[in-house]
Amino acid sequence: MATIGKMNGLAVLRSCDHGLVLDGGDLGEILMPNRYIPNEWHAGDILDIFLMLDSEDRLTATSLKPLAMVDEFACLRVIAATDIGAFLDWGLPKDLFVPFREQNVELREDQTVVVRIYFDQISKRIAASAKLDRYLDNTPAKFEAGETVQLRVCAKTDLGYKCIINDTHWGMVFFNEVFQPLEKGQCLDGYIKEVRPDGKINLTLQKMDANRFSSLADVIVKYLKAQGGFMPITDKSPPEEIYRLFEVSKKAYKRAIGSLYKKRIITFEDNGTKLVK
DSSP states (O other), X not given: OXXXXXXXXXXXXXXXTTEEEEEOGGGOEEEEEGGGOOSSOXXXXXXXXXXXXXXXXXXXXXXXXXXXXXXXXXXXXXXXXXXSEEEEEOSSSSOEEXXXXXXXXXXXXXXXXXXXXXXXTTTTEEEEESOGGGGSOOSOOOOOTTOEEEEEEEEEOSSEEXXXXXXXXXXXXXXXXXXXXXXXXXXXXXXXXXXXXXXXXXXXXXXXXXXXXXXHHHHHHXXXXXXXXXXXXXTTSOHXXXXXXXXXXXXXXXXXXXXXXXXXSEEEETTEEEEOO
16 A cells, blocks of 8 residues: 555556656656656556655655654755744655644744654645654653664753653763763764663663773773873873873763772872872
């Protein structure tokens, strides 16, 4: 069955003056305009097409593939803001519409926005919504600490970056876990740090290891020895400096040097950390 707003494999029935006529099953015969026809085709061929509505809301097949499809999240650029809503560039000749009722804040031209693309059963049109909460799962997540997940960065907040996890749940990467530039819409691997009792999910971008802190302590000791027993780094050093040297968060670093201090392997001085001989 052909699905509007997604890629489909449809059979060629015949040609006409305006293009090829494809078998849309329950949707009937669908025109693929001449500008999208492949160089070679035969009746009965199965063509990989995207099913959309043209500027006159007629069902149309195209060989073009959009930046995202129905039931997917995407970060898209606003190319026009009007009295009825905003229009986004999603890689097709007909722009993607975001009605006012589907905007959290009024969208402006040239800004980017993370949206969910949907098929409006009432208007029978493809549209997008910036109200992402309704498309995410509010039930308790069953993620495990240390589990690898796919993250989509959605917004920068006062605490960190709000991300969508595996297209199902919200999560937060706090600033002290971030040691690389992050952009709205960026997709990257992350890790579950904690599923809190209130259901909120804390994330990290560093892989978690059961032996992480003990192995980090060994790395710190080796580094101190290589530096002659002293390094101008303390638990008050900037997170960026700590990450540059050891590629870990400041919290992980503090835990590791805390264990070294308790074992009297290191001491702290005003301007750095010293290895006890």
